Amino acid sequence: MIASINTFSEVWEQESEATLSCFKQxxxxxxxxxxxxxxxxxxxxxxxxxxxxxxxxxxxTLPLVHSKQHYHTVAELTEAxxxxxxxxxxxxxxxxxxxxxxxxxxxxxxWKKGFALWVTIAHQAHHRGxxxxxxxxxxxxxxxxxxxxxxxxxAYGLPKAD
Numbered sequence: 695m696i697a698s699i700n701t702f703s704e705v706w707e708q709e710s711e712a713t714l715s716c717f718k719q720x721x722x723x724x725x726x727x728x729x730x731x732x733x734x735x736x737x738x739x740x741x742x743x744x745x746x747x748x749x750x751x752x753x754x755t756l757p758l759v760h761s762k763q764h765y766h767t768v769a770e771l772t773e774a775x776x777x778x779x780x781x782x783x784x785x786x787x788x789x790x791x792x793x794x795x796x797x798x799x800x801x802x803x804x805w806k807k808g809f810a811l812w813v814t815i816a817h818q819a820h821h822r823g824x825x826x827x828x829x830x831x832x833x834x835x836x837x838x839x840x841x842x843x844x845x846x847x848x849a850y851g852l853p854k855a856d
Contacts, residue, residue, distance in 0.1 A: 696808040696815075698791045703783055709815050710779040713743060713822055715837040716829065717775060720768045724832045736832060739825045740771050746817055748778040751785065754798050754810035758785040786811070 696702045717740065725737035734742070741764055748760035758781045765771045794808030805813070826836045838846045847855055 695806060696794055696811040699786055699789055699794070702786055702794075702808075702811050702815075705815055706779070706783055706786070709818055710747075710775075710783075712837075712839045713747075713775060713779075713818060714772065715839065716822055716825055717768065717772045719829060719835050719837060720771070721834070722767050724829070724834055725766070725768065725771075727832050729828055729831045734824070734828075736825065736828045737766070739821055739828065741765055743818055743821050743825070744771060744775045744778055746821075747775060747814070748782055750810060750814040750817060751782050753800060754805070754807050756782065756785045756807075756811075757788050758782065782814075 696705075720736060720740065725740070726735065728735060744765065745762045748758060749762065752758055752760045760778065760781065763774065765774050789807070794806065794811070796807050797804050798807055798810065799805075800810055822839065826839075829836050835845065836843045842850065844855070
């Protein structure tokens, strides 16, 4: 659970940059590729990440305006995600650390608002992981997020990773 607005802002900044580093490797052509029948495409996962970046905090009563839209190009996705991420960070500044201890109805349960912000971060990381697998399948470069990607590791001249 997130216990301070300062912590959320710092982590959100890092996680947002990680998501943008993935989005920047996408191509418009890759968005429409059917990689695994019956599963989400790169476009659908990226749109879900954009939507949930703001819709989960909004559902937790973070004071921001957000409406779900569908984006069809990398430029649109990147712009929409950047906007959503900035709105969340600015709106979080209107809450206090005490606000994070308040409860709110979320998806048929009752959550502390600090937990809702933690879920926002974890949810994004979960789907970013799915996105990177699809990126590999599409032949795109995958950026290192929590450590070097295979190509980055090799560029360092390090022995093959286990």
